Amino acid sequence: MSKGMSLFFILLLSLTAHAENWPAEQWSTGPTVTGPALQALENYAFPPRDEATRQGIRTDALLVIHDGQLIYERYAAPTRADTPHLTWSISKSLMAAVLGVAYGEGLFKLQDPVLKFYPALEKHPALTMADLLHWASGLDWQEDYEYAPLKSSVVAMLYTRGHQDMAAFTAGHDEYAQPGQAFRYSSGDSNLLSAALKNIVGPARYPDYPWTALFDPLGISHAVWETDATGTFVASSYAYLTARDLARVGLLMARDGRWGDRQLLPKDWVAFNREPFAHYHAHQDDAVPGGHWWLNRTVEGAAKPWPDAPADTFAALGHWGQAMYVIPSEHLVIVRYGDDRDGSYQHNELLKLALKAFAAKVQP
Template sequence: MVRGLLCVVLLLATVTVHAETWPDKDWANGTPLVGVAVDALDAYAFPPRDDTTRQGIRTDALLVIRDGVVIYERYAAPTTASTPHLTWSISKSLMATVLGVAYGDKRFKLTDPVARFYPPMKQHPTVTMADLLHWASGLDWQEDYEYAPLKSSVVAMLYTRGRANMAEFAADTEASVAPGQAFRYSSGDSNILSAALKGMLGHKAYVSYPWDALFKPLGIRNATWETDADETFVASSYAYLTARDLARVGLLMARDGRWGDQQLLPQDWIAFNRQPFEQYKAGQDEAVPGGHWWLNRPIQGAPRPWSDAPADTFAALGHWGQALYVMPDEQLVIVRYADDRDGSYRHNELLKRVLAAVQP
C-alpha cells in the first residue's frame, strides 16, 4: 500500500503542468528567434523596398506569437508597433468574431433568416445567417477591384453609389442562384451581416458593441472601425488595429474562444468558423472558406492550399497582403500587414519560413 502511494506521488511529481501565458496590458517577450532560418524569413518578408514602383513583397509588419509571448517582431517605416493598420478584409473575420459573442448570448441562430434582423433582405427571404457567413447568399455579386472596376459591385458599394448605405446596396443585388448552394466571395454579404447585428441589438448598443463584446475583454485599446453614412460598421473592409492588438484576436481563436478563465466565444461557434463550406469547389479561391475565416483544409481530393503549413492552420486575409494566421497545434499566431500590389507574395512561403525559424 505504501509502495503504491509512493509511486503515485512520484508520478505526480514528474508531471509538468504547462501554464498558459496571456497578454496583460502588453505582450510578454519570449526568447527572440535567431539563426539562419530567421535570416531567410527576414529576406523573404522584408526585401529592399522601392516606393516608386510599389513592386514586389512589401511587408509593413510581421509579428509572431508562440505560447502567448512575442518571439519575432519587425516593422517597415512608417508602420510601427503603435500604428493601427488598415486590415481590409480581415475586417470580415473580425465581424464573425464579434457575431460569435452575440451568438453565445442567444441573439441569433445560424438558421435564422437574415430578414428577421434586417428588413431590406425580405426580398431574399430564405438567405440565412449561415449563408452569409459562408459567402453563399446567392446574390449576383462581383468582387473585382483593379481588374474590372466598372463592373465591380464592391467598388460601387465602397466608393460610389452604394457608399451611403452599403448593406442596403448589397441587399438590392439580384439573386443568381439559390442561397447556400454556391460559394461566391462577397464583401456585400459581410456588410449585410453587420447590418443584421445592428438589427439584433438596436442602434444604441450596436455603436459600442465591438468594443464592449470583443475589444475591451481582449485588452485591445487602439481599434478604429469606420461606418458608412447609415452608421453601420463596414465589416467588409475598414477596421484598423495594431499588429499586437490583432494578435489578441488570433490568440482567442487559437485557444478555442477562451480568454483567460472566460469562454468568450462558444466552442460550437469556433467549430463552425473552422468547418469548410460543403458546397465549396476546390480551387475556387486561395484557401477554403469556413465561417468567414479561411482554412488550410484538403477537400475533394485536392491538397491543402498551404502545403507546408499544418492542416489545422486557418486565417483572416485581406487585400494587399494583410493576414492573421492561426496554428492551434503549434500555438502560433502570426500577423502580417503589407502594401503588396503585384501578387508576388505567397502565403505558403511565409508560413514555411516562419515554421523553419521557430524550430528548436
C-alpha cells in the same frame, strides 16, 4: 519525503508544465529566435523594394506569438508597434468574432433568416446567417477591384453609389443562385452581417458592441472601425488594429474561443468558423472558406492550399497582403501587414519560412 508530499509536488509540477501564457496590458516575451532560417524569412518578408513602382513584396509588420508569448516582431516605417493598420478584409473575420459573442448570448441562430434582423432583404427571405458567413448568399456580386472597376460591385459599394448605405446597396442585388448553394466571395455579404447585428443586439448597444463584446475583454484598446453614413460598421474592409492587438484575436481563436477562464466565443461557434463550406469547389480560390475565416483544408481530394503548413492552419486575410495565420498544432499566431500590389506575396512561402524559423526552435 512522505508519499503525500510527493504526490503534491508531482501535481504542482504538472500544473506548472501546463500553465498558459495570456497577455496582460502587454505581451510577455518568449525566447529570442536567431539563425539562418530567420534570416531567410526576413529576406523574403522585407526585401529591398522600389517604392516608385510599388512592385514586389512590402511588409509593414511581421509579428509571431508562440504559446501566448511574443517571440518575434519587426516593423517597416511608417508602421510601428502602436500603429493601428488598415486590415482590409481581415475585418470580415473580426466581424465573425463579434457575431460569435452575440451568438453566445443566445441572440440569434445560424439558421435564422437574415430578414428577421434586416428587413431590407425582403426579396431574399430564404437567406440565412450561415449563408452570409459562408459567402454563399447567392446574390449576383462581382468582387473585382481596381483591375476591373467598371463592373465591380465592391468598388461601387465602398466608393461610389453604394457607399452611403452599403448593406442596402448589397440587398438590392438579384440572385444568381439559391442561398447556401454556391460560394461567391462577397464583401457585400459581410456588410449585410454587420447591418443584421444592429438589430440583433439593438441600436443602443450596437455603436459600442465590437468593443464591449470583443475588444475590451481581449485588452484591445486602440481599435478603430469605420462606419458608413447609416452608422453601420464596414465589416468588409475598414477595421484598423495594431499587429499586437490583432494577435490577441488570433490567440482567442487558437484556444477555441477561450480567454483566460472565460469562454468568450462558444466552442461550437469556433468549430463552425473552422469547418469548410459544404458546397465549395476547390478550384475557386487559393484557400478554403469556412465561417468567415480561411482554411488550409483539403476539399474534393485537392491538395491543401498551403501545402507547407499544417492542415489545422486557418487565417484571416485581407487585400494587398494582410494576413493573420493561426496554427494551433504549433501554438503559433502570425500577423503580417503589408502593401503588396503585384501579387508576388505568397501565403505558403511565408508560412513555410516561418515554420522553419520558429516551429523547430520553440517547443510548448
